[in-house]
Amino acid sequence: MLRTWNRRRAVKSLATATAALATCAFAAAPFAHAEDPLKVGILIPGSKSDKGWMESGYDGLVAAEKQQGGKIKVQMIENINYADMEQALTNLASKNSLVIGVGGQTQAAVYKIAKRFPKVKFSIVGGNQGESAPNVAGYDVKQAEIAFVAGAAAAMLSKNGAVSYVGGMEIPSIVNAGKEFGNGARYINPNIKYVENYTGDFDNVAKSKEATLAAIAQGADVHYHILNLGLRGMEQAAKEKGTHIIGSYTDRCGSDPLYVAYSITGVGYQVRYAISQAVTGEWKPGYKAFGLAMGPESSDMKICNATPDQVKKLEQIKKEIMERKIKVLEG
Known part of the structure; x- marks a missing residue:
């Protein structure tokens, strides 16, 4: 009898311990497995x-x-x-x-x-x-929006009264941005000379350099672009001829004297x-x-070392675009 009772007690104790362990495991489960990334x-x-x-x-x-x-x-x-x-x-x-x-x-x-x-x-x-x-x-x-503002900035910064744009692939969004860059420049200076070129390739350094040199030969001293690695060619041409670039996508003012302004197009x-x-x-x-x-992280324009008048004018232009007083192309 004693032996049988001990066995029963042991079984009961084991069952109680197992239940307690299961309860603890259940309670800990939410913390044991983090949600998959x-x-x-x-x-x-x-x-x-x-x-x-x-x-x-x-x-x-x-x-x-x-x-x-x-x-x-x-x-x-x-x-x-x-x-x-x-x-x-x-x-x-x-x-x-x-x-x-x-x-x-x-x-x-x-x-x-x-x-x-x-x-x-x-x-x-x-x-x-x-x-x-x-x-x-x-x-x-909305690259065409900020391209218009970039064109206005280029016209403010140009000493020769001539600006240029080099695009990569000649697709609607890139072409529309080029047209609006020219429109923005003319908004500031109706008589400004505008030179527009496309290389057919966002990454072709040689073609971008050639297009920029051709624009410089026509008097352009401020250049804008929608390029990827092709930008290296524009940099080479601008350095050789003493002209300047408006960069795209990110504000990097102060990092390179070759760049006098940046359009912020919120890719990141x-x-x-x-x-x-x-x-x-x-x-x-x-x-x-x-x-x-969508705000300045999405789209904005920065002239490096801008004067108060330049800042005021750019803010006015951005406001008029958002209010549709200035109408720009899609893309």
Whole structure:
């Protein structure tokens, strides 16, 4: 009898201990397993150190990683040929929940690949209105808006009464920005000479240099661009001839005397926006306009060492664009 009682007591004690252990394990479970990070794939077609669009996008990614910490895990592909874009996006979409294409040149490939991965969210930084899909968001940086303001700044800074613009691929958003740069310059000086060129390639240094030298030969002393690595050619020409550049995408005033102003086109801001929206569950498909209306992180203009009158004039122009008193092209 004693032996049987001891066995029963032992079984009862074991059952009580097991139940207690299970209760402790259940209570600890929420703290034992952190929520899985959001997997983010990002395609930066050009160089992340191009002093332009691609570098701005990369800076935004770095800022997002710092802001989100362990909430995201990132895979990045950079510097690829256009022919390899679909393959790169397929690679990213097969491994990530959110895929970001940095640049309007990724748009066609994104829409094509998005059909094959309906559960993956895609965001295009520099996306335009047009095609739509239930899992694609297009963020329009409104480059034409800030290009108009940049043209006004160029006209204020030009000593020769001549300014120039070099664009890469001759696609609507790049062409519209060039037209509005010229319009902005004429807004300040109706008689200003404006030289506009396209190289057909955002990264071709030799062609960008040639186009800038041709503009300088016609009197241009302040240059604006929508280029990636091709900007190196514009820098070479400006240094050789003693002219100046208005940089794009990020305010880097004071870093290089070659640059007299910067237009801020929030490429990095949009990368951060896409990631933040996905992390919080607020991500939505469809077209979204950014530009001046979304604030200075999204779009702004900075003249390095600006006079009070220059600052006042630029603020007035930005206000009139937002109020539609000055109407600019899309893109």
